[in-house]
Amino acid sequence: MDTYVTRTGRPLFVDLDGTLIRGDLLWESLFHFARQEPLSFWRLFGWAFQGKAVLKDELAARTEIDASTLPYRGEVVDALRREREAGRRIVLATASNERLACKVSQHLGLFDEVMASDRQVNLSSGRKLERIRASCGEQGFDYFGNSHDDVCLFEAAESATVVQPDRSARRWHGSATRPARLITDEGSMLRGMLKAMRPHQWTKNVLVFVPMVLNHEFLDGPMIVKALLAFVCFSLAASSVYILNDLLDLSADRRHKTKHRRPFASGLVPIPAGLMLAAGLFLSSFAISALLPWQFTATLAFYMAATTAYSFALKRMLLIDVLTLAGLYTTRIIAGAVAIQSTESFWLLAFSIFFFLSLALVKRFVEILDFGGGANRSSTGRGYVDVDLDTVGQAGMASGFAAVLVLALYIDSGEVRDLYQHPYLLWPLCPLVLYIIVRIWVLARRQEMNDDPVVFIMRDWRSQVMMVLGACMFMVAAYA
Numbered sequence: 001m002d003t004y005v006t007r008t009g010r011p012l013f014v015d016l017d018g019t020l021i022r023g024d025l026l027w028e029s030l031f032h033f034a035r036q037e038p039l040s041f042w043r044l045f046g047w048a049f050q051g052k053a054v055l056k057d058e059l060a061a062r063t064e065i066d067a068s069t070l071p072y073r074g075e076v077v078d079a080l081r082r083e084r085e086a087g088r089r090i091v092l093a094t095a096s097n098e099r100l101a102c103k104v105s106q107h108l109g110l111f112d113e114v115m116a117s118d119r120q121v122n123l124s125s126g127r128k129l130e131r132i133r134a135s136c137g138e139q140g141f142d143y144f145g146n147s148h149d150d151v152c153l154f155e156a157a158e159s160a161t162v163v164q165p166d167r168s169a170r171r172w173h174g175s176a177t178r179p180a181r182l183i184t185d186e187g188s189m190l191r192g193m194l195k196a197m198r199p200h201q202w203t204k205n206v207l208v209f210v211p212m213v214l215n216h217e218f219l220d221g222p223m224i225v226k227a228l229l230a231f232v233c234f235s236l237a238a239s240s241v242y243i244l245n246d247l248l249d250l251s252a253d254r255r256h257k258t259k260h261r262r263p264f265a266s267g268l269v270p271i272p273a274g275l276m277l278a279a280g281l282f283l284s285s286f287a288i289s290a291l292l293p294w295q296f297t298a299t300l301a302f303y304m305a306a307t308t309a310y311s312f313a314l315k316r317m318l319l320i321d322v323l324t325l326a327g328l329y330t331t332r333i334i335a336g337a338v339a340i341q342s343t344e345s346f347w348l349l350a351f352s353i354f355f356f357l358s359l360a361l362v363k364r365f366v367e368i369l370d371f372g373g374g375a376n377r378s379s380t381g382r383g384y385v386d387v388d389l390d391t392v393g394q395a396g397m398a399s400g401f402a403a404v405l406v407l408a409l410y411i412d413s414g415e416v417r418d419l420y421q422h423p424y425l426l427w428p429l430c431p432l433v434l435y436i437i438v439r440i441w442v443l444a445r446r447q448e449m450n451d452d453p454v455v456f457i458m459r460d461w462r463s464q465v466m467m468v469l470g471a472c473m474f475m476v477a478a479y480a
Helices: 025-036 043-049 052-062 074-085 098-108 125-139 148-156 167-175 189-196 199-214 221-248 250-255 271-289 294-312 320-339 346-371 386-411 414-419 429-445 453-459 461-479
Strands: 012-014 090-097 113-117 142-145 159-163 181-183
Touching: 012 074, 025 052, 025 090, 025 221, 025 250, 025 271, 043 052, 052 090, 052 098, 052 113, 074 090, 074 181, 090 098, 090 125, 098 113, 113 125, 125 148, 142 148, 148 159, 148 167, 159 167, 189 221, 189 271, 199 221, 199 320, 199 346, 199 453, 221 250, 221 271, 221 294, 221 320, 271 294, 294 320, 320 346, 346 386, 346 429, 346 453, 386 414, 386 429, 429 453, 429 461, 453 461
Parallel strands: 012 090, 012 142, 090 113, 142 159, 159 181
Antiparallel strands: none
């Protein structure tokens, strides 16, 4: 007989947040609200002042959470299904608002009753215990829970199952005088937090080294140190924004065929832990920036403001999103220049805008293609629909060719003739860049582009060969 099937007439009460699902519906609804109504975020303080029950009720009334996409704990759901088949009475007893709890109950079809918070009562800890005792009387009950709020229920229950416990619940389980089942996840939260930082995306920040290299200062020790510090600052700052972006994109990510595995979408990393991590990365980034010129800190602050605006609103605006992305890549180059106190080249900035606009459009092209026919603003979480696919592709290719044209004009400029001994040796750069751009678009149309385009270029050995050849041409043109 399965150890999770209990042959008893006692009712089974099951917590929702952290137990039935990996996550907390209060935090989830808060970020849904922040995404849907960012200009009304200030209203949260008024609701919170009236009490947690009011806050939960107001958020639940204003947000739509798809119960079918929530990160349910498979082992818990399977255990409840077996109890249900054995004829057990199962009650969903949660501090989440009743609107959200009922959606979960209707989706799973496992519960005979729902006990949840309403506008007057936040049904947690002692209040939940009182409600349960009033419901089952002298019969006793069994309980599934996970947190310090559940400890009093573990103590009162005839049988307890502790699911992925926090520190208090784990301490109770370790000192329990009677056997209590334990269900834990296999995934590591620390590994999930590292994954949420997306260190593989830090390769984008090598753009801060571009001004130093083009100025032929790559053998200057102090310049290298400044560029490295700029790289670290942008990497930490970018990671904090990636975390915020993932928290705002929970619902869209859970509907995506691959993004649903992300640490927050899958529930591997709790939202509060993600917020603390993002805050730590943000503060560390600006603390390190104090070692660089104030202009760099100002550029970093602009980058953070722009990326935050992108996360909250701009990424859902047609074309504004890709123009913002292209501008953010160019901002990295500007930051690298101010870090070493160098002057930005007009040609470099113009090339950067067109080149990265092409790559940003590749990213949107792939996303629309992944959603397939019927893709709309709601399903993609962006401002695009399926009929935009050809337009996005054409604009992306045109932008890439414009970048090559700017490069050709730069090579023929007086600025290059003053800087390089043999400027004509730089002409092969044009077909090399053209190869990278056209190839990435061909792969995107073949649906063979699964990475961020910039990260793909950094990892792809063919693109790496083109970049090495380009670097060699710069060296020969400058020093031959």
